[in-house]
Amino acid sequence: MKKIILLAFTFIFMMNLLNAQTYKTRDGYVYFNPNKDLTHKDYEAASKEGTGILKAETGEVAFLVPMKTFHFNNALLEEHFNENYLESNKFPDARFSGKLIGFSKDQLTKDGVYNISSEGKVTMHGVTKDFKAPVKLEVKGKVATFYCNFKISAEDHGINIPGLVKPKLADLTPIDATIKFQLN
Amino acid sequence: MKKIVLYLIVACCFLVKASAQDDLLKDLVKDDSAKVKHDFATATFKSTRIINMQSVEMTGAGNLQFMISHRFGQIWKEGKGWTNVAQLFGLNAGAANTYMSFEYAPKSWLNLGFAATGNAQLESWAKFRLIRQQSGAKNVPVTVSLFSSVHFDGSDGPSPDDFAWNRFSYLNQLLIGRKFNDKFSLQLIPSWIHYNMVPYGINNTNNVFSIGIGGRYKLTHKTAISFEYARQLNGYKDLLDESASAVNYVPDLVSIGYDWDTGGHIFQFFFTSSNAATNIAQLAQNTNDLRLGNFSLGFNLNRSYGIKKVVNTP
Numbered sequence: 001m002k003k004i005i006l007l008a009f010t011f012i013f014m015m016n017l018l019n020a021q022t023y024k025t026r027d028g029y030v031y032f033n034p035n036k037d038l039t040h041k042d043y044e045a046a047s048k049e050g051t052g053i054l055k056a057e058t059g060e061v062a063f064l065v066p067m068k069t070f071h072f073n074n075a076l077l078e079e080h081f082n083e084n085y086l087e088s089n090k091f092p093d094a095r096f097s098g099k100l101i102g103f104s105k106d107q108l109t110k111d112g113v114y115n116i117s118s119e120g121k122v123t124m125h126g127v128t129k130d131f132k133a134p135v136k137l138e139v140k141g142k143v144a145t146f147y148c149n150f151k152i153s154a155e156d157h158g159i160n161i162p163g164l165v166k167p168k169l170a171d172l173t174p175i176d177a178t179i180k181f182q183l184n
Numbered sequence: 185m186k187k188i189v190l191y192l193i194v195a196c197c198f199l200v201k202a203s204a205q206d207d208l209l210k211d212l213v214k215d216d217s218a219k220v221k222h223d224f225a226t227a228t229f230k231s232t233r234i235i236n237m238q239s240v241e242m243t244g245a246g247n248l249q250f251m252i253s254h255r256f257g258q259i260w261k262e263g264k265g266w267t268n269v270a271q272l273f274g275l276n277a278g279a280a281n282t283y284m285s286f287e288y289a290p291k292s293w294l295n296l297g298f299a300a301t302g303n304a305q306l307e308s309w310a311k312f313r314l315i316r317q318q319s320g321a322k323n324v325p326v327t328v329s330l331f332s333s334v335h336f337d338g339s340d341g342p343s344p345d346d347f348a349w350n351r352f353s354y355l356n357q358l359l360i361g362r363k364f365n366d367k368f369s370l371q372l373i374p375s376w377i378h379y380n381m382v383p384y385g386i387n388n389t390n391n392v393f394s395i396g397i398g399g400r401y402k403l404t405h406k407t408a409i410s411f412e413y414a415r416q417l418n419g420y421k422d423l424l425d426e427s428a429s430a431v432n433y434v435p436d437l438v439s440i441g442y443d444w445d446t447g448g449h450i451f452q453f454f455f456t457s458s459n460a461a462t463n464i465a466q467l468a469q470n471t472n473d474l475r476l477g478n479f480s481l482g483f484n485l486n487r488s489y490g491i492k493k494v495v496n497t498p
Contacts (some may be wrong), residue, residue: 074490075246
């Protein structure tokens with residue numbers, strides 16, 4: 001009896017350990033170019049300070065980018081982005097939480113490229129929307145890199161774009177995220 | 185009994201597992217690395233100027249800002265009666281001062297500027313940001329910048345063959361600004377003006393001091409009301425020049441303005457009690473009495489260009 005309880009507790013402990021097999025990153029890269037004509041680069045911006053967490057066992061992921069870490073080539077645009085559009089003091093970050101579909105932790109142990117997808121929720125500018133996008137996972141040595149290109153509608157997230165700028169911008173903003181996890 | 189305990193324990197396992205699922209994002213939010221380390225106060229003012237004076241706002245790194253600013257004639261000159269109306273309240277009085285400036289930011293904390301204004305007046309300056317208002321890892325309540333400018337008078341003065349050295353004057357200002365909330369910002373501006381040469385006479389001084397305060401209140405994301413007041417502390421009363429004529433300057437400089445940010449440009453429209461274009465003349469050689477009619481209409485219009493790529497993009 002005692003043995004079984006002990007065994008069971010060890011089991012719980014092990015389970016938790018397995019559960020706790022999470023990977024974290026602090027240098028997730030997010031890039032967007034909202035121009036209708038993508039050869040125009042005037043409104044492009046990037047952040048390389050996204051933080052992410054991946055739970056290998058369940059394929060759950062969460063990702064967060066502070067709005068103020070997005071940088072533009074024109075400092076004035078950056079100011080407008082934070083002050084007028086995203087209201088970064090009120091809504092300091094963009095968040096994603098969800099699941100990887102078609103992902104298994106075995107993929108992390110074998111080098112290769114895997115086409116999977118992701119589903120979840122994105123919260124930006126105080127508005128939460130369902131999210132679904134294909135993801136490319138590249139495992140090489142001790143690094144797993146997730147590439148995700150998806151589109152977000154500023155309008156859906158309550159971001160008001162004035163009429164003067166609107167004709168220059170695409171209705172859906174394409175966003176590239178590159179999130180690298182160091183596997184150990 | 186054994187079995188029950190076992191079941192309970194297995195159930196426990198699943199519970200632990202289930203509860204762990206929801207907290208991933210919460211963990212991330214709690215994690216320090218997910219927060220901005222230094223949350224700097226941005227956009228304390230709309231423009232690099234409050235109205236006449238420099239603000240703590242800097243042109244961004246790698247950006248070139250072009251500014252053109254105008255100060256028209258007094259809106260109602262005493263004794264001119266209806267001529268004032270015909271001259272569209274100073275707009276068309278034949279006395280407008282134009283000020284054109286270029287500012288470049290080689291570093292985020294450094295702006296270098298060059299400006300030219302009427303009657304061969306040239307100016308060059310540097311603005312250094314010393315301290316930035318921020319919260320987070322460090323708490324700093326104010327932004328402090330040092331503004332230092334050199335003014336050269338290239339006009340045909342009383343003695344054109346004067347030493348060039350005598351035509352220089354300098355302005356040093358400390359800009360101490362605080363963004364109190366999203367809408368309201370205030371700035372304190374102590375100034376020190378130095379003339380290399382002053383007319384030979386009584387009460388003239390090479391060093392003039394002034395203290396100013398400026399602020400803005402945002403009405404919407406794109407518009408704001410701004411105000412400025414500066415008081416000259418010395419060197420304005422009963423100055424006698426070499427020909428023994430008395431000069432009295434007005435120590436008060438009052439301005440009120442309206443900022444309009446169009447996205448690409450920033451327009452600042454204002455009424456100010458001096459129609460001089462340079463800071464030195466506004467602060468230390470203001471001849472307009474504080475009377476409503478003496479105010480003049482003016483505007484600053486600036487646009488900045490990102491001329492150097494500072495962001496790592498594909």
